[in-house]
Amino acid sequence: MDPALTSAVATIKEHLTMTTVPQITLNNGVTIPQLGYGTFQITPETTKDAVLEAFEVGYRHIDTAQMYGNEAEVGQALKESGLARDEVFITSKLNNSFHKFDDALEAADGSLRALGVEQMDLFLIHWPLPTIGVDYVETWKAMIEIYKAGKARAIGVSNFQVSHLQRLMDETDTAPAVNQIEIHPYLTNEEVRAFDAKHNIATEAWSPIAQGEVLDDPLLKEIAERLDRTVAQVTLRWHIQQGHIVFPKSVTRSRIEENFNLFDFELGAEDVAAISGLNKDERTGPDPDSFDHIP
Incomplete structure (x- = not known):
């Protein structure tokens, strides 16, 4: 093994963090770290090193997706980290091009091969695609089969609105364990969160x-200065105190560390309420009721 790689593996194995990340218990009893590391928009070429950095810092929850094109590199990082499989929680998501029942089953096997694992911890439908011909309920029935086959410890959805969730629950006997949605101080997504x-x-x-749009917000800057924290830390701490599972993304070591250091301070109730009051119903991404892109 390359000496630099040997050193990196040793560092990860020996790394003892003072931070204990809270665990959220899902509706099937599986536990998931409340803080994870996101790999959206990280190129395949840089993913492995970035994930290894995250492991060194202490992250044990990695969020990827077929659409991101970096599952294989996440798997390489896991293999080279020296961490035991049961030490790391891995989430991936079904690509929009695989919504048909048989396609979804085959795609799940593709994710397992790319990640180099026998089982994902969480597998999500990435988008409901409600305006196209394939019904997301059919896709969800395939996800249930994937779960029953033991290919994922838990299954869920991403970007599902209340109407989409209600249909799944009305037409199948399995509720999603997770709904991954856009949430930040400018989009608190109250209706979906309440349904969840x-x-x-x-x-x-x-x-x-x-x-990054909230980083210059005057209220968040005032709270951050008062607490001697960064705006990103204050915002992520707001998420934690709301009970959200959150996975910030950065490829810069200092920011990876900054985003992990959220558990030695708390926001007061007034600050939490004030941050929630910044809501503008302003999305940074597509509207799930109309998004129908198939890459």
Whole structure:
């Protein structure tokens, strides 16, 4: 083994973090770290090294997707890290081009091969695609088969609105364990979050700092200065205290560390309420009710 790689593996194995990341128990009893590392928009060429950096910092939850094109590199990082498989929680998502029942089954096997694992911890339908011909309920029935076959420890959805979730629950006997949706101070997504909570569906937040748009917000800057924290840390801590599962993304070591250091301070109730009050119903990504892109 290359000496540099040997050193990196040793560092990961010996790394003892003072941070204990809270665990969220899903509706089937599986636990998931509340804080993870996101790989959206990280190129395949840089993914392996970035994930290895995240492991060194202490992350044990990695979020990827077929659409991101970097599952194989996430798998390489896991293999080279020296971490045991059961130490790392891996999420991937079904690509929009595989919504037909048999296609979804085959795609799940493709993710397992790319990741180099026998089982994903969580597998999600990436988008409902409600305006195209293939019904997302058919896709969900395939996900249930994937779960029953033991290819994922838990299954869920991403970007599903209340109407989409209700149909799944009305037409199948399996509720999603997770709904991954866009949430940040400018889009609090209250209706979907409330539905998730009522039906014991864990809510994950993507775009947690609104693609950086909240970083210059005067209220967030004031709170950050008062607490001697960064705006990103304050925003991510707001997510944690709301009960969201969150996975910020960065390829810069200092920011990977910054985003992990969220558990030695708390926001007061007034600050949490004030941040929630910034809501503008402003999305940074597509509207799930109309998005129908198939890559």
